[in-house]
Amino acid sequence: MPAANSTSPLPGAAPAVGVTVEGLSKRFGTFEVLRGVSFTVQPGEIFVLMGPSGSGKSVLLKHLVGLERPSAGQTTVAGLDGADPTTRERVRMALVFQAGALFNSLSVYDNLALYPREHRLGDEAAIRDRVMRALQILSLENAAHKFPAELSGGMKKRVAIARALVMEPQLLLYDEPTSELDPVMSATITEIIATLRQRYQVTSIVVSHDRDLALAIADRVGILMGGELIFLGPPADLRQPTDPRVADFLNPRIDLEHPRFKHLET
Amino acid sequence: MSTTSLSSPPAAVGTPSVTDRLLTWLPTPVFQVLHGTGSTLLLLARTLRHVPSLPRQFGRFIEQCHLIGYTTMPIVGILSFFIGSVLALQSGHAGENVGYKQFIGALVGLTMARELGPVMAAVLLAGRVGSAIAAELASMKVYQEVDALETMNIPPERMLVLPRIAAVLTMMPVLTIMADLVGWFGGAIVSQYTHFISIEPASYFANLRQYMDFGDVLNGLIKAEVFGLTVVLVCCNIGLNTRGGPREIGASVTRAVVTSLILILVLDFFVTKALM
Secondary structure (H helix, E strand, O other), X not given: OOOOOOOOOOXXXXXXXXXXXXXXXXXXXXXXXXXXXXXXEOOOOEEEEEOOOOOOHHHHHHHHOOOOOOOEEEEEEOOEEOOOHHHHHHOOEEEEOOOOOOOOOOOHHHHHHHHHHHOOOOOHHHHHHHHHHHHHHOOOHHHOOOOHHHOOHHHHHHHHHHHHHHOOOOEEEEEOOOOOOOHHHHHXXXXXXXXXXXXXXXXXXXXXXXXXXXXXXXXXEEEEXXXXXXXXXXXXXXXXOOOHHHXXXXXXXXXXXXXXXXHOOO | OOOOOOEOOOOOOOOOOHHHHHHHHOOHHHHXXXXXXXXXXXXXXXXXXXXXXXXXHHHHHHHHHHHHOHHHHHHHHHHHHHHHHHHHHHHHHHHHHHOOHHHHHHHHHHHHHHHHHHHHHHHHHHHHHHHHHHHHHHHHHHOXXXXXXXXXXXXXXXXXXXXXXXXXXXXXXXXXXXXXHHHHHHHHHHHHHOOOOOOOHHHHHHHHHHHOOHHHHHHHHHHHHHHHHHHHHHHHHHHHOOOOOHHHHHHHHHHHHHHHHHHHHHHHHHHHHHHO
């Protein structure tokens, strides 16, 4: 749960919001990606959603911000329907995309300034303050005038987080924030996620298959497999998993005699 | 931990609706045409909702005017000059024996103003600007920049489509008038210096003015606006509906340009008929 000794939230930030997912199912053609997934996330909580590639984690995240519509079931954010486009107007949600999704034609500064400019959140001086504050939080002041193509993978992820932070979000969603990063940069991003929650009380949902991240900062963890939630609980329960699928996912045994790729479906 | 206790029983997911079932019976090309037409008109409707915010997009509007208008002018100029020249040359050659070469001014003037000026400007727009729009928006879609805009509650129609539509509606008349003028001058030069035509520019333009009025130019400008709007809308729609990777971006560009060219010629017939 959120740390009690947190500092003040971002100026102008609204309180964190809770999220519910009720019987969520999603089908693409005949392929069912999500099957009756249900869980709740409390305001200010860090919820880590884990699972193998293709298990439906990112699709679930897109349902929360209204980028996908459920085939059945419902998601709510602050009690409002996640599939309703007006929810995005009433609750400030930010999604940190796996590849960053930075606007390649804009500099880092303009990437961050786009949201306040488009929503007219002050004059250019106020926007500059807001952007520079977000860059300072992530130690990115020197990258302000660089373009996304000039940044390393780790810096792109940090800029993507900074761009989300400029929105002063009530709900911050991270899609694979530590993928394709070296262990030190993964730890750095993990620290950033925990720090942002601690300082700004933002509700955080992190989709990841980074076991270290989940064990270090999650309040609760969910594990999706084959479109179903097969584990939901505190990270401590993951140290001694009773479900063999969870145990195999977290501590896969490398078996050169019977390699598992021989049994994978195409 | 039990599996069943965590996931509620899967609900009856998606029984296909009557509309879905009907659509599956349609031949694929018919479905694609209907789907493309419907989604393009929907994109236009969604974009028009944001017209009041156009003043806030002034910077992007100017940028698009530069790309759509200014950078397209040289190629429109070159092409129109030679089209006007060839028109004069062909009609002069054919009319030499029949005796209508004194009407070359009117022939080149009317053909450029009513038909070739707007059509050639639109064809060049599709090839030069439409392809760039489709490629840019398709790559923004594939690399999730469009999704990022939506999560930031910034409608892509407002930021990406509206300035382009406003810019093309502003610049198409400019490009078309330029095509008309350059084409007329191309015809005049060829008429003066080709030995079997030898018509002085004064006679050429007198004949042009005698058989033309502003209505003919306006006719071409209306066509140009229809073509320009169609090209930009089609290219934006195809770009924004791209899914996949680099190969699909390339396929979207090809589809956008081919669809635009077909629509220019099909619409040309119907708009011409409507304006007669």
